[in-house]
Amino acid sequence: MTTFDVLLRGGQVVDTDGIRHLDLALRNGKITARLTPNEPAEAAHIVRVGGRFLLPGLVDAHVHLREPGMTWKEDFASGTQAAIAGGVTTVLVMPTDEPWTVSAADFKAKRALAEGRIFCDVGLQVAVGRDRSELAELANLGATSFEIFTSDVPPDFLHASTADLQAAVEAVRAAGGMVAISPGDQSVLDAELARLTAGRSTAADFVRSRPGHAEAQGIARAILAAATAGAPVHIRQSNSRQGMAAYRRLRDLADVSIETSPQCLMFTASDYERLGPAAKASPPWRDAADREAVRAAVADGVIDIIVTDHAPHLMAEKLAQAEDFAAVPGGFPGVQTLLATLLMLVDDGLIGLSDLVRLAASRPAERFGLGSHKGRLQVGFDADVLVLDPDRPTVIRGSDQLSKAGYTPFEGLSTSFSLERVFLRGQEVPMHKMSGKTGFAGMAQGLVVMAER
Secondary structure (H helix, E strand, C coil): CCEEEEEEEEEEEEECCEEEEEEEEEECCEEEEEECCCCCCEEEEEEECCCCEEEECEEEEEECCCCCCCCCCCCHHHHHHHHHHCCEEEEEECCCCCCCCCCHHHHHHHHHHHCCCCCCEEEECEECCCCCCCHHHHHHHCCCCEEEECCCCCHHHECCCHHHHHHHHHHHHHHCCCEEEECCCHHHHHHHHHCCECCEECHHHHHHHCCHHHHHHHHHHHHHHHHHHCCCEEECCCCCHHHHHHHHHHHHHCCEEEEECHHHHHCCHHHHHHHHHHHCCCCCCCCHHHHHHHHHHHHCCCCCEECCCECCCCHHHHHCCCCEHHHCCCCCCCHHHHHHHHHHHHHHCCCCHHHHHHHHHHHHHHHCCCCCCCCCCCCCCECCEEEEECCCCEECCHHHCCCCCCCCCCCCCEECCEEEEEEECCEECCEEEECCEEEECCCCCCCEECCCC
């Protein structure tokens, strides 16, 4: 009889197509068997998880860890500790650091910074600039996406025209990479910013500067570029009713997917009055009709992936120019609260646990080249396992956050579930309570992962 390393007895395994009473066997960092309840088996370590739900570790496909160059905000160690504490076992890191990750040398240097300092697995994403000569090499190095920006970025990375966007998409397709496009319209943004009084702007001005119709135009252009190039394209943060309408109408033209975030499903522009500059991020929160359109897209299965866009700044930085909302740095922490906020959507009845697995584990893993070993509790996959207690509530507190930012816009919100255990490639993460925060008794054990070509 095979002896397993770990045997999880009595759990309910959550797959994308349902929930099954199974025992889960782990060996050499992989899931090696799905056994009928109490099926005879031997293991070095048996964990009784009766009544608990077993989910694959989440894959957050949109995370900013601020390293290199901005490590006072976040770094690989702090950001990945926050991730694993919240049930995210793989993060895909955006390239907008200092310097931006755009060349093979940048990629290798960033990978070297991460190795030995990460508490969950990490994939690296790269930006597409004017020089595209190294795209194939970056794909061979394992970049999980090639990010194309259409507004609100430095000129070297701005693809404002349809011709620029199309050329960039075609170059990534030729290199064999996965395209990701942040939708927007720089001309609309420029016009709205020109209307502002210098040094004085409000949250309402911020919302007007990035209207839903500009997002919809960006989505339409992204889909048409994908169709023309024959390239797979993922569309980044989207949260407007016009954007959802455009995506619904055009998505069958190409191999495309789209993401949103928990905050876009929970908050509206009216929440800026309560939360202030700390809540600024892009896209802006919109009105209730926009939020309901995005929630309907999640419920209908139109939204493919839910991400956090974890992008921390210190609170002092957020408040330094509070009288000028346009000058407030955009972004806030979110990776540690992804699971909890998704479980709130389960509590609300918007999604089920199987939908949660699809939206935040299996689909992002598949889309970004990790689908053979991440995002599912199937034999042969990495043993990234979350154990959820359905009978012990969780309240989100800023004091529990491990991000250097140390706050959360979800302060005080709660879910009926709690995260009881986390396994990363078969090893239980030794979390314990320390000074009011979740700490770690063990060493960093994450790996830098490569996309499959």
